[in-house]
Amino acid sequence: MGERAINNHKLTSLAAAIATYVQDGAAIVLGAALENAVPFAATHELIRQGRRNLNMIAPISDISTDMLIGAGCVAEVTGAWVGNVSGGMGHNFRRAAEHGLPHPIKINDYSNFSIGMAFFAGAYGLPYIPVKSILGSDILKSNQKIKLAKDPFSGEPVALVPALKPDVAFLVVQRADCDGNSHIWGSTGLTQEASIAANKIIVLADEIVEPEVIASDPSRVLIPGFGVDAVCHVPAACHPAPLIGKWKRDNSFFHDYHKETRDPADFARWCDEWVRDLPDHAAYRAKLGGQLEELRVLGDAPSAPANYATE
């Protein structure tokens, strides 16, 4: 969360937000909710703008990380899992890790809970967190940043996980106002901790609403607008991942990705077709056409209202 964000209108295009806030070599959180609300539109735009040497930090971002690796954007992966959640392994991730193609990548292993604690520490000003849940795991050997120590109270072993403070976090929200005040519902994984830990926050809003809509329910705000640096109106930014109450998951897209990226030439073709040859996410949506429309949630299962009246 940035240092002196002034509360004013932050609505901008995703291309402009990435051009402004993401440098080569940046440490990026892109999808900390696990398998829903993954900001794939930002994945595409990072590829289009040709960012290099990124450190992708997230517990699990489904195929987003694999795409960025394949496109040559990634030098480092910090997280718990990289692959294709419903489709199997990530071919680009394997190629990079096993053969250094297109680039070698450094892998910083965490478990989901321990990376959660690293974000929590980064978000709330704690230098590190002592964790028991990765004791006994060889993650303690492969990740040199985590120290094995003794709990000074009990004398028992404990793993010290230092704070992670990413440069930029992208998150997808169901609705936001022009100042970045946002509503999210459904499971959020590590979205709150990872975003607050980050120096800059870029919100991808499925819908832009009047400020009164957000202000009607301040307890549904996960990240307040004063912490947000840019708001981009990108419907279906999550595609092919789901967004609760907005978009269903495009399962066949994940399956097709797995089939169509088995070798580097195939991936290059896939990436041209779905990313590089499209100017922006609007063009991506247009290309999806009816396939995207079928994923749109049309039903209504509304939450019971909460009353905030004072009198």
Place this chain on the structure above:
Amino acid sequence: MGERAINNHKLTSLAAAIATYVQDGAAIVLGAALENAVPFAATHELIRQGRRNLNMIAPISDISTDMLIGAGCVAEVTGAWVGNVSGGMGHNFRRAAEHGLPHPIKINDYSNFSIGMAFFAGAYGLPYIPVKSILGSDILKSNQKIKLAKDPFSGEPVALVPALKPDVAFLVVQRADCDGNSHIWGSTGLTQEASIAANKIIVLADEIVEPEVIASDPSRVLIPGFGVDAVCHVPAACHPAPLIGKWKRDNSFFHDYHKETRDPADFARWCDEWVRDLPDHAAYRAKLGGQLEELRVLGDAPSAPANYATE
């Protein structure tokens, strides 16, 4: 949060819940939201049942802790602040700390953030949390449980705050179903962390609703029903504290308490009138009568709906 709570109907009277779950000498969280949603109905019932040697753990519980001290229920106070938030000092707290009346009390000093970290550690299985925000404070001298240490990564000083795991947590919620699935809105202070850290959770629900109401919005659940041990239907359990969208704060009641509890005999009279001579919270509400009705929120400022539809 208890070890094997089975998901079945847990609706019971507050008297029965306290008789079952609170032993003399227990460590109790009663009001972790700070100045709203304080479970004063539980304060009264603990006094009525004559619990002794309690350790009251909370950042700030407004006059609840002062009442319990005056009634002779408390051996230990673990927290950041005891008094009367809008009315000044707590006379009983001062008498106990300065003169050992009616009993001496042990005070375990914390700041709000450091006790928050102690609850967080207790809730989520971390043995302790390294905190910077109480460096330089004499809390590090008065509270022997907190250790000053060196951050092994940076060599800088850090205060290690060990996990707190209370025996029982009471919380007031706007609405719950019979299984303890609850909705809360408005600021929550340390309610979530303190409750999850506790071994048993007792919910005081302002309203009991059908399970479908709670299930319509699982993101508004702060503590799920499977972690709750007892649900008590106690309207205005928060009085004289406010409950967002339900009850306004009874400011004059706090003011009167300050005036009417200046010496032990006065407090005894106050406590007889408002607690000991009343059989239960229904009688307390009846005694308040029109004064309580004036505090009822009648207006409607509803939250915008969130859609959870899947199709």
Place this chain on the structure above:
Amino acid sequence: MTEYSTQELMIIAAARQIQDGERIFVGMRLPITAYGVARLTHAPNAVGLFESGVARYEPADGMLYTMCDGPNQLGAAWTTGLIQIMGLLSGGRVHAGFIGGAEVDRYGNINTSYIGDTENPKVKLPGSGGAPDIAAMAERLVIIINHQKHRLVEKVDFITSPGFLDGGDARTKAGLPGGGPAVLITDRAILQPYGPTNEFHLASIHPGHTLEEVVQNTGWALKSVPDVAQTPPPTKEEMDALHHIDKEGFWRS
């Protein structure tokens, strides 16, 4: 006698590991179906936990490809963050967790990270997810894996999720709070830790499989518990529940 596939038997064996009222880290695919069967049969008060930040009573209505899909969130007991859900692992609040892996060894250590060396892996597997946390902290761990010699190995290349480490009391000495792996369910048999070494021993053989075949397909010298049984076949009630959950017959073949 009821007909069933090997996969269906595995699901039902997994469902039997869930006791009523327990909180279970479910995971996707086979275990989520097992959870549904358990809820419909002997464990109507079990609670299913999903590390993305979901807790459910009733299993989701509809096929799930990930734990974050809409049907797993609609009507959930709790949709929240990862820390809130995985934090329940502390203090014995989670009774069991299901995990799979590419490799498991004689002490129940699981590898989902690297085949070969970490610097120069032969195969880079997707990684840990929340499995180490569940393996470290849950009261019991249920491991599900296909029974092949290259999967049930003498020693895993990388311990992603700890079992009993080097066996004996190594796990306790390492400071791990949870009880460790309680059972290993394969497509041929059920293995359990036995004796002071905590080495996995053959506990029961699925109908239609033989001791010899099971031993030949295990990467270590597999010993047996004294009273090796046949895995009880699914009951009619269990199969009815499974067919109710698995309407499309995904697990039938």
Place this chain on the structure above:
Amino acid sequence: MTEYSTQELMIIAAARQIQDGERIFVGMRLPITAYGVARLTHAPNAVGLFESGVARYEPADGMLYTMCDGPNQLGAAWTTGLIQIMGLLSGGRVHAGFIGGAEVDRYGNINTSYIGDTENPKVKLPGSGGAPDIAAMAERLVIIINHQKHRLVEKVDFITSPGFLDGGDARTKAGLPGGGPAVLITDRAILQPYGPTNEFHLASIHPGHTLEEVVQNTGWALKSVPDVAQTPPPTKEEMDALHHIDKEGFWRS
């Protein structure tokens, strides 16, 4: 010339400490009014933080007795938990915090815990609340206190909220991330840390008060900055804003 009470001057002096776009730990009573004045005058984009778990843009519509009262939550920017709000103190994300106290000493250390000994206190004060956290972590601390000899003391009995500790670089050596107390506003004057010792020096005297009176009511040998000024009286714009916020004239007398 606009008429004003001493309390009103203190509020306006406090409001001047808030810069536009800053995030401020507001606290109750006088500072919350100061926040309202600042928002209406020179700091329309300031954000008010309340440690119970509230962040607001617009000041609350209605009198607040506590930060948790309904009017402070209706239409808030964020209603959440204490950790989320107080956690913003890390990394320079909170620019200033207002705190009061029973005692403050020459180095800006504040006592709200014990007068006398901790084991056998002469007066047991309510305690710290979130003040130590704010004092330790905020970029700047603004202290508001009545100017009396027993309140502005040589050395506090108990450091609840750290200022510059023993002066000089003691604060930095203790590992405190925030910048420490920047200003002390009393009903007679404004004091500021000055020089390498970081001792509080007289910076400006309120209209109608004298140097001699200020010195006599300070519990240490008060020195002055080289250019002691008179505190600028409230402008018409500031008083208009204050009257708009303080409709009932609570601070007028």
